[in-house]
Amino acid sequence: MPNLSILFRCVILLAFSIFSPSLAFAGQSVVQLWLTTADQTNLLTQKVDQHFQVRSAANIDVRVDSSKTYQSMQGFGAAMTDASAIILQKKMSAEQRDKVMAELFGRENGGLGFDFTRITIGASDFSEAHYSLDDAPKDQTDEGLRFFSSAPQAANLVPSLQQALKLNPTLKIMATPWSAPAWMKSNRHLYQGSLNPDFYDVYAHYFLKFIRTYEQSGIPIDFLSIQNEPHFEPTNYPGMRFDSKDRARFVGHYLGPLLSENKVRTRIFDWDHNWDQPESPLAVLADAQAAPYIAGIAWHCYAGSPSAQTIVHDLYPTKETWLTECSGGGWDADWDSALPSIAGNLIIGSTRHWAKGVLMWNLILDQHDSPHLGGCDNCRGVLTYNTETGEIKRNIEYYAFGHISRFVRTGAKRIASTSGIDGIDTVAFENEDSSKVLLICNSAVVAHTITVEYDGKRFAYTLPRKSVMTAVWK
Known part of the structure; x- marks a missing residue:
């Protein structure tokens, strides 16, 4: 017979994880996002944070790899x-x-x-x-x-x-x-x-x-x-x-x-x-x-x-x-x-x-x-x-x-980033404090939902048409 006390605690933790974002994403990297759109409804506007999660994805649209470095900035x-x-x-x-x-x-x-x-x-x-x-x-x-x-x-x-x-x-x-x-x-x-x-x-x-x-x-x-x-x-x-x-x-x-x-x-x-x-x-x-x-x-x-x-x-x-x-x-x-x-x-x-x-x-x-x-x-x-x-x-x-x-601060290194979608351009950097900065430009006339992968974890975001987004995480 299962231990009812342990079962009860698990149910309570599951309920909190559903209704509490901070608990649901505990241990997962927070991604801060800023967005500018050509229609000017967003102008360097900070959006709701996303979170890197270990999950499967049918397609990875943007990969960031900090093991490959280029020029210092x-x-x-x-x-x-x-x-x-x-x-x-x-x-x-x-x-x-x-x-x-x-x-x-x-x-x-x-x-x-x-x-x-x-x-x-x-x-x-x-x-x-x-x-x-x-x-x-x-x-x-x-x-x-x-x-x-x-x-x-x-x-x-x-x-x-x-x-x-x-x-x-x-x-x-x-x-x-x-x-x-x-x-x-x-x-x-x-x-x-x-x-x-x-x-x-x-x-x-x-x-x-x-x-x-x-x-x-x-x-x-x-x-x-x-x-x-x-x-x-x-x-x-x-x-x-x-x-x-x-x-x-x-x-x-x-x-x-x-x-x-x-x-x-x-x-x-x-x-x-x-x-x-x-x-x-x-x-x-x-x-x-x-x-x-x-x-x-x-x-x-x-x-x-x-x-x-x-x-x-x-x-x-x-x-x-x-x-x-x-x-x-x-x-x-x-x-x-x-x-x-x-x-x-x-x-x-x-x-x-x-x-x-x-x-x-x-x-x-x-x-x-x-x-x-x-x-x-x-x-x-x-x-x-x-x-x-x-x-x-x-x-x-x-x-x-x-x-x-x-x-992107003085001394940052450009790191590798790839894009698999036409009209989506990217560049990524790692600051000296280890924070990562990803700039994504959607020059297409349609929105694209983009899955970003870093270090085996992923987040997805729908990038509006003709827009620019900065993602920052540590």
Whole structure:
């Protein structure tokens, strides 16, 4: 005859397990979920927790395997352009600026925790005036850099960076020129032209002086690329042609040795242009003088596909990969197309192809997609600030990047993840605290119920059409 006391206790425990989720899932890993949908009914919305369970599943749609690791991560973010710094320092109240900066660079209260940003050495198209940091008087040269001045960036950019670093000490800063000073160029103009070889040594010292000047303001320059989009010569804002053989000579014989001799910790990236021309950075890496000074290759998203990053990585696996510019804009305002594009092609695509960091272009612009002077007149910032009403709009990029930057920390390792469904893209990471982060993008026009497997356990979730989901567990 069965022991009635034991039988009674079993019945009570079964009843509690039915009505008490915490007891039902005791010993099973909790999976926290955040969801954004293109219809905007969910915007980085935390959903009901799921639980990994040991159970059979007819199909495993996504497998995560932390035994296979790839690149370590720096993080995600957007460029602190002159335009963004002007809005923060001139257009906002101190109280509003503090809130916005904490939301972008901090981690408390749902902050995005941006760990990576990019600044310009001199002006870009997102500046109120076009300038370099050594604008010598007309028809003069300045080999001694007597006219070097960071004053055009001191009032807005410098305090913005100082505040960002205070909020996030792990923040890394990349700097890029759009043009050398006009007097150093073949056409003696900030627009178009190329760097005069007679000034290669002076230009290397220009970079050194820039790095030292920012260090004195408490702003370390972690990474440096020598030219934004070196195969493009814009006609109405600063730009400069800098072909591969010339970049190799400049880095290998001038800039690299100078930084090394002065024990400068700043690391040099080559290319900083689109995915469609991997042969250009490959030519620089093939140069025996330049290659030792090149830490990594920087990429932009505007042409080609992220698979170009793997082409270069496979040939030079010790050289790092970084995605350093991509912009949303009026040409892609529909959430149905833009959300999967940013999350699936840019964030997932670039990190699956070895990117250690991923950057959008402008951090914040106003309601007119400004300030800008020449160049792009409908680029979109991560945030839009209405200078008339004070309203802040969080754009598609804000939510797409929030799905990764809030959860993947500096030092995380990308780990293996696979997807068996068309239109479902994934990437996974393991943080240094052992927490796992899985980003899933559903670019399909229909919902998919997805079964995720990790370490022999599974959970299932129905992912709406055109949506992005982050799953976190430990």
